[in-house]
Amino acid sequence: MSERFKAPRGFRDFPPEVMILRRSVMSKVVSVFERYGFDPLDTPVLEYWETLAGKYGEEAEGKLIWRFTDSWSGREYALRYDLTVPLARFIASRRDIPLPFKRYHIGPVWRHEEPQRGRYREFYQCDADIVGSPYPEADAEILNLTVDLLRELGFSNFKVRVNDRRLLSGVFEEELGIGNPLPVYRVIDKLDKIGLEGVRGGLLKLGLGDQIVERILSIAELRGPIESLEPICSRYSLNQRVREACTHLGKTFNLLDRPEYIYFDMSLVRGLDYYTGPILEAVLDKPSVGSVAGGGRYDNLIGLFTGTQVPATGVSLGIERIIDAGLELGILNIDKKTVTEVQVIVLDWSLLEYAWSITRKLREAGLKVRIDLARSSEEAQRRKARRLNIPILAFIGRTELETSTLTIYNTITSERTTVKLEDASETIKKMLKTIPN
Amino acid sequence: MSERFKAPRGFRDFPPEVMILRRSVMSKVVSVFERYGFDPLDTPVLEYWETLAGKYGEEAEGKLIWRFTDSWSGREYALRYDLTVPLARFIASRRDIPLPFKRYHIGPVWRHEEPQRGRYREFYQCDADIVGSPYPEADAEILNLTVDLLRELGFSNFKVRVNDRRLLSGVFEEELGIGNPLPVYRVIDKLDKIGLEGVRGGLLKLGLGDQIVERILSIAELRGPIESLEPICSRYSLNQRVREACTHLGKTFNLLDRPEYIYFDMSLVRGLDYYTGPILEAVLDKPSVGSVAGGGRYDNLIGLFTGTQVPATGVSLGIERIIDAGLELGILNIDKKTVTEVQVIVLDWSLLEYAWSITRKLREAGLKVRIDLARSSEEAQRRKARRLNIPILAFIGRTELETSTLTIYNTITSERTTVKLEDASETIKKMLKTIPN
Known part of the structure; x- marks a missing residue:
């Protein structure tokens, strides 16, 4: 038997109680x-390998992208690594789309990582991007959206760290006089993880003078309110x-709806190669699950496909971490095991056809109703309903048949x-309104 | 440039107007x-190849399944071919799940077909299955569900063809006296496509006597109302x-909510190997897009994983064909190009921050609102809103600022x-209520 039962390593099945939670978060x-005003977009799970090649940097392309050769055609395909590069390809394929184009995309992406707690090979991203605006308004909208998303999901203790790639490169150009400050970036990016001493050690290891x-x-320590x-x-x-970065960020900060959540942070770098302007990363005060959203401006990525520059900015919500953190904080829970609102309990199986017709009537009234399909005893029917926390039981026996009634039991009260x-059905709907979701 | 712009052959991007339609159909x-009372379940996009092997028959496994070797681990993976085998694997992995288990699953599946009009390599299925009930009640619920689904989607001229695998094998055992009637099945399965003469020719070609x-x-011609x-x-x-099939189907038919849609049809076979009892297939009177739903009872499939029999029955809705047919019949349309309800039109860009604060207020009231992010002229803002059919325009100029008002334009009336x-926001919400979706 062994692995025949299992989802592949790093992949997950989502049973109903988890799906009910995930659907509620995503909705x-x-x-x-x-x-x-963002509109939905969907792109394929597979892309040609050449669509992804040259977009993410060495580690992603050499190791993390699920890449394979189709043995029939000999073509190389890859499972999408994020939702941003497919967006860029889409924009390039539809030059008639009016800009600015605002789209959201919720869907799985795949990474060939070593699975560990909280890290999966298949996980969902929730992205919103604005294509076609070079202005701070677009970046401000992305920041406001990020704050609203986290608040709407029930979080209150978080901050959104903001920096600008131009600020980083300008400042380090002045300070280091070197053209490629990437190794320095990589070290200071870890400030939150390894602390000041760790960063000092890392920088010295690069061979830089005291x-x-x-x-x-x-x-790198310059951080705080805007x-x-x-x-x-x-x-x-x-x-x-x-100067460019400061003008841009200044105007962006002027348009913040809730500036109290936004922190300027010179140690914020973000890994991906394609960012060109403002960058952002949201972190919860606790639990420490890493960043729960990240994004920024990438004015050159779409041009890799089109040949002409198309400015863009966006944010990606780390929905898996958000769910893990929400569960830990008690903001979210997986108590709801079924969508079913009413379990019809059949007291006498010779009345099946009658019970069936009542079930249909309740469903036609819009209620979510189950009737037992295994001819179980009354006790077993009640036990199964209890196990799933179905809130309402509706009993059908000979008395109910003879008096054209229904006996309704509210399991909560x-x-x-x-x-x-x-x-x-009206009585049941009134009962359901008093039951917390 | 060439294919760098394109989704892989047989794969599709879904732009907003298509996604808005698809989301409305799926909801x-x-x-x-x-x-x-079906609950949501999700399973991974990838399965180990051995999970799918031996479940679908030769054509699927030799050619249609997207199968590849992971070059890091050497393991063979496959993109899921349907949602049924992953369900069976899931059930086998969670022996503690209370039965009957009712789940639905909406998601893409992949087939390595030659792409052609209406046939894609990546397409969605919408499945509902009942695991753990051997009784006709479960099959009746699947039939009633199928009828309700099509009616809810706006279809009225359709039928659900029903047969039973035991009936087929019993009757052909009697008539042919042979144990393996599969070649005969394959020919009569085509009755609707190739007509009586075609079937006669096909049967003669098998070497059968006149x-x-x-x-x-x-x-095979025995078909009609139940x-x-x-x-x-x-x-x-x-x-x-x-006898078994007749008892089972008879009881199933007794529980039909709308028997007028159900047709008994001895020529219905269905391709997949795993069916064991009642089988069903829904077809529209027109347009002729093939079957729009299919399913049946498969009492032995889960046992391939668990070693013990777990009865199951279900239906899979062919959502891609349903959308194509709905568009052709005019039941569905792709007129809605954005979810946006209100476009804020800024008449004077020096008022950006004021317009921004009004936009926020409208959003806080729950409205879906865009404000131009490209500093366009009034004319360009209006043109873009028109192109997207945004129903309400909200003008903000100096007069509106000075009088604390908003000028609202209903583009429909x-x-x-x-x-x-x-x-x-109340005025706008009232206007929106009068606008058809």
């Missing part, structure tokens, strides 16, 4: 996306890239009532 | 599934398998009204 996410290391550390942007802008105001058939 | 499907061929034809089951049950009442800011 909240959709409602926020749509309030901002003085430069201290200057870099003092820059006003913290000001001093760095003044200090490096002669640098063209810094233990209230029992016998009502005329024609009032049954 | 109707979900509401019917849930009314019957007399036997005529007898088979007269059996009462048509009766004569065949009487004629072959001595055969054990026929051409009604224009200026309202106090605090009444704006």
Whole structure:
């Protein structure tokens, strides 16, 4: 038997109680996306390998992308690695789409990682992107959206860290006088994980002198409320890239709906190669699950497909971590095991056809109803309903048949009532309204 | 450039207008599934190859399954071919799940077909299955569900063809005296496509004698309203398998909510190997898109994983064909290009921050609102809103700022009204209620 029973390693089955939770979380996410006027888009699970090649950097492309050769055609395919590159390919294929184009996309992506707690090979992303606007308004909308998403999901203690790739490169150009500050970025990006001493060690290991290391550390430590942007802008105001970043971020910050959630943070780098302007990352105060959203501006990615620059900015919500954190904080729960609202309990199986017709009537009234399909005893029917936490039981026996009534039992309040058939669905709906979801 | 722009052959991007339609269709499907007390389940896109092997028959496994070797681990994986075998594997992995277990699953499956009009390599299925009930009640619920689904989606001229695998094998055992009637099945399965003469030719080609061929034809032609089951049950009442099928189908038919949609049809076979009892297939009177739903009882499939028999029955809705047919019949349309309800039109960009705050207020009231992110002229803002059929325009200029008002334009009725800011969202919501979806 062994693995014949199992989903592949790093992949998960989602049983009903988990799916009910996931659907409720995702429907909240959709409602926020749509309030901002984002429209749904879907792209294939597979892309040609050449569509993904050259977009993500070495580690992703050499190891993390699920890539395979189709043995019939000899073509190389890949499971999509994120939802951003497929968006760029889509935009390139439909040059007639009016810009700015605002889309959301909720769907699984695949990474060939070593599975571990909280890290899967198949997981969902929830992305919203604005294509075609180079303006701070677009970045501000993405920041406001990110804050609204987390609040709507019930989180209150979080911050959204913000930086700008141009600020990073301008400042390090001035400080280091080198063109490729990538190795330095990689070290300071870990500030939150490894602390100041860790970063100091990492920078020294790069072969940098003590003085430069201290200057870099003092820059990386610049973080705090959005006003913290000001001093760095003044200090490096002669640098063209810094000026661009400061103007852009300043205008973005002016349009924040809830600036109290936004933190300027010079140690924020973000791994992906394609970012060009403002970048963002949301983190919860606790539990420490890493970032729960990330994104930024990527003005050159779509141009890799089209040949001309098409500016874009967006955010990706880490829905798996959000669910894990929400469960840990008690904001979310998996108590709901079925969507079923009413279990019809058949007291006498010779009445099956009658019970069946009542079940149909309740369903036609819009209720979610089960009737036992295994001819179980009354006790077994009740036991199964209890196991699934079905809130309402509707009993059908000879008395109910003869008096055209239904005996309704509210399992939450233990209230029992016998009502005329024609009032049954209304009575049940009233009961359901008093039951917390 | 060439294929760098394209989704892989046989795969599709779904732009917003198509996604809006698909989401609306699928949400109707979900509401019917849930009314019957089916709960959501999701399984991975990939399965180990050995999970799928030996379940579907030769053509599927030799050619149609997307199968590949992971070059890191050397393991063979496959993209799921349907949603039924993953369900069977899931059941086998969770022996603690209370039975009967009712789940629905909506998701893509992959087939390595030659793409052609209406046939894709990636397409969605919508499945509902009942695991753990051997009784006709379960099959009746599947039939009633199928009828309700199609009616809920707006179809009225369709029939659900029903047969039983035991009836087929019993009758052909009697008539042919052979143990393996599969080649005969395959020919009569095509009756609807190739007509009586085609079937006659196909049977003769199998080497069968004239007399036997005529007898088979007269059996395959037995179809019509559910009462048509009766004569065949009487004629072959001595055969054990026929008796089982007739009892089972008879009880199933007794529980039909709308028997007028159900047709007994001795020529219905269905391709997949795993069916063991009642089988069904829904077809529209027009357009002729082939079957739009199919399913049946498969009492032995789960046992291939568990070693013990677990009865099951279900239906799979062919959502892609249903959408194609619905569009052709005018039941469905792709007129809705955005979810956005309100476009804020900024008449003076120096008022951006004010317009931004109004936009936020409308969103907080639950409206789906866009504000231009490209600093376009009034004319360009209106043109873009028109292209997307956004129903409401909300104008913000100096007058509106000074008088704390909003000028609202209903693009459907051409009604224009200026309202106090605090009444704006209520006014818009009332307007939206009068606009067809």
